[in-house]
Amino acid sequence: MEVIYIRSRSLKKEEKDSVSQDIPLSKKLEDNINFFSALYKDSPDVVFCSFIAGKNEVAVIYIEGLSDTQKLEDQVLETLLNEKEFDETNMLLSIKHRLPIANIDKVSTYVACVEAIAGGNPLLLLNGSEEALALGLVKFEKRSIEEPQAETAIRGSREGFTESLGTNTSLVRRIIKDPALKMRSVTVGKYTKTKVAIAYIEGLADKTLLEEIENRLNRIDIDGVLESGYIEQFIEESTYSPFPQVLYTERPDVVCANLLEGRAVLMIEGTPFALIVPVSFFSLFQSQEDYYERFWIGTFIRTLRFLFLIIALFLPSVYVAITTFHQEMVPTDLLLSIASSRESVPFPALVEVIIMEIAFEALREAGIRLPKQVGSAVSIVGALVIGQAAVQAGIVSAPMIIVVSITGIASFMVPRYSVGLAIRLLRFPIILLAGVLGLVGVMLAFIMLIIHLSTLRSFGIPYLSPVNTLQxxxxxxxxxxxxxWKMNKRPHLTGDFNETRQGTNLKPGP
Structure with missing residues (x-):
């Protein structure tokens, strides 16, 4: 066996066009090798191996690092070199039957061949045949299954998705074993050719929803997809809204729970984050642990989340409005305490809170970007040191430090990072309205926020459902x-759906 590198040449215009069109392979092996050698010019990691099998000339093309070279030598090259007799009438089929490989596909166009090579499947070309074999010998380095970093679990599965699409789909199928779990494949990205798997349960997910997802994915025309965030920004409906209309997660149990409710899941190659559609505002504040504990505990924690959502959005603005315009609303003793603490502060309450909020956001972002060993120390110690120093220097008042600290803690109660970002962003315009109009500005901001949320939709589903639809x-x-045992009905998302989720009269008892 001799491995040779074919001398490269430049592609002609008609050969460039053939890469983007379904041009069939040539019967001449030399023409095919010349085409691929020119196509992969200046690519030393693309290996061309030519040899004689029986009486015919054969070539294998693969990318080093994406294909299992050991199995290629043992199961393909050695088998073909040692085999002396082949069926000359159908040489390609004869070779396919002799190879001990489970996954072998026939390809007949240049586009299919390039996709096979790029996917790590070695391509076997035969002289005199207009078809080639894509050998399923993919092998590349990938991260092992670990606990999700962005979604820590107190109770539940410790497994998280990885960057391998095959691994992620297997994790979902290991939980949902029914053959009704289907997965459609779409390729996005001109150069990256990123695979996107649309997972759903047949009979639960609405067909109209699946068609809409495929339509939105197929109309994406972009050079490459590097993360699920690319897909999210192209398929959401209200692009100028700060609120996410797609839920992303790296936990298989969250994906499976949403599949069982009739939603669809997009799993993207190269990222551990899967996208769930459609979603509602209330589903973004739910955590999977809510269902693993008793319903009293789940209800209490959810109530806390929404309470602290209001605090995170409106506490600084209410403080600014009251201390600036509505001092009569504050008890006298408390008003005197606030006034004495602000006596040496040279800034009005509006400027004071903006300074502290920006400083807090900067410390939070610095803690995220720094290494883990020092990030948490910088964010916590920095906040304490700067806050204490600012109070002693008379730049801000002590009550303002308390307000900003409570607001920061409240924002950490949101289980979804994307929703937390929206709250952090909206806090600043609400503060400005409070500083200009007082409590009237706060109420105006609240009304505008409700109106905005009422107009949002996620793949046709009202964002505030089921509250605004009163289901x-x-x-x-x-x-x-x-x-x-009471949640026996599945939520109604779009179109026809399977309403019954479980049986009735399931209340436990002796």
Missing amino acids: KHPLRDTILRSPL
């Missing part, structure tokens, strides 16, 4: 969480 059964799983 009886889904209301049991919003701020309040009913017992699992």
